[in-house]
């Protein structure tokens with residue numbers, strides 16, 4: 001018998017609800033209970049596990065009533081992946097907090113905290129710490145046998161003999177973050193994680209992806225260059241099932257109050273340092289954006305501030321792409337680094353379709369967030385020939401834009417293919433994300449018209 005029947009009502013006496021954390025039982029507990037009944041079952045185990053000890057969960061669409069002695073629950077069929085989404089959002093919220101702390105200390109100290117990977121790209125303690133933290137949370141919540149993760153970092157450079165200071169800093173950062181877990185409605189570890197547990201959490205993200213099964217995709221700090229420069233970066237977590245992105249979460253800790261400040265040229269740090277600190281109520285700076293495949297909705301919620309407790313859905317509100325379809329009024333965004341996308345090619349394209357605004361150059365998947373929020377209309381990325389786009393640089397952003405009403409394809413108009421392992425296999429020339437079909441079509445046509453004469 002399915003655990004969830006359409007429009008049923010269950011009465012649950014308080015005495016039946018046991019929680020290791022009784023403070024989790026709030027007026028949201030009814031749907032928590034229902035959702036958790038379905039928890040591990042939905043990810044492979046045949047036995048439903050009845051517990052309230054994890055997150056205090058609710059549903060966007062469930063309704064709950066509480067009186068003194070009993071809870072009256074009504075709910076319709078739970079939305080698929082709603083539990084996974086909520087766990088992911090909470091984990092990304094925690095990761096945002098972690099990154100904010102590390103970025104603040106990076107920007108004020110500069111020395112010795114940025115390492116180079118084998119390909120010379122930068123990596124910081126935030127990358128490893130977020131990967132360890134998110135991996136630990138997902139594993140703790142869903143069970144190691146049910147969690148498969150593909151993520152950007154590995155432990156090679158962390159495990160080197162001369163990296164003991166770095167590793168120590170990562171372990172400390174992870175434990176500091178996990179000590180805040182209860183604030184986010186999650187049980188942290190009983191005692192601090194040791195070095196080997198942190199290394200294990202990082203290295204268990206060794207999935208190779210592929211066309212079948214379910215795996216998480218994590219870019220712990222996307223746009224590391226923006227991160228080390230005190231600018232935009234994102235924490236990107238997505239879930240892929242049978243080659244399709246089914247949910248995406250983007251943490252954007254520096255997403256500014258005014259969209260104009262997104263631009264790298266405006267020097268995000270400089271502007272922020274001149275402003276009075278945001279009050280705990282101001283929720284425009286920094287956000288977490290998320291969507292579930294097929295829901296037709298994308299959501300934004302503020303970062304948790306101060307000592308507040310995270311209560312799902314944390315004042316989430318729906319977002320939508322912009323309705324601008326005239327290129328003359330549209331804004332296009334692209335990577336800050338010329339090395340990552342040809343600025344001259346996109347300038348030509350922009351000109352040919354009548355996009356008059358200056359490009360908005362932003363680090364990381366914050367560009368996807370900007371389109372989903374309606375702050376820009378077009379995102380283009382044309383990497384140099386031979387560069388293979390990685391799935392973690394796109395997965396979360398793609399589903400969020402699509403559910404917010406936008407269109408994302410390669411330059412041939414085909415959907416991005418997340419089923420080929422680490423890379424977006426078969427990507428035709430570049431990535432084009434638009435707020436609507438009309439703009440998208442124009443750009444695709446313009447790419448075709450100018451491709452042969454380009455140097456790409």
Ligand SMILES: Nc1ncnc2c1ncn2[C@@H]1O[C@H](COP(=O)(O)O)[C@@H](OP(=O)(O)O)[C@H]1O
Pocket residue numbers: 121152219221222223224225334335336337339340341362363364365383384387390393
């Ligand atoms: N030569 C290249 N061409 C295109 N993309 C590249 C690249 N080198 C690195 N990248 C990717 O571009 C991402 C940054 O995106 P953007 O340029 O839009 O800020 C990097 O993510 P990380 O910073 O997570 O490594 C990296 O994956």
Ligand SMILES: [Mg+2]
Pocket residue numbers: 219221222223392393
């Ligand atoms: Mg990245």
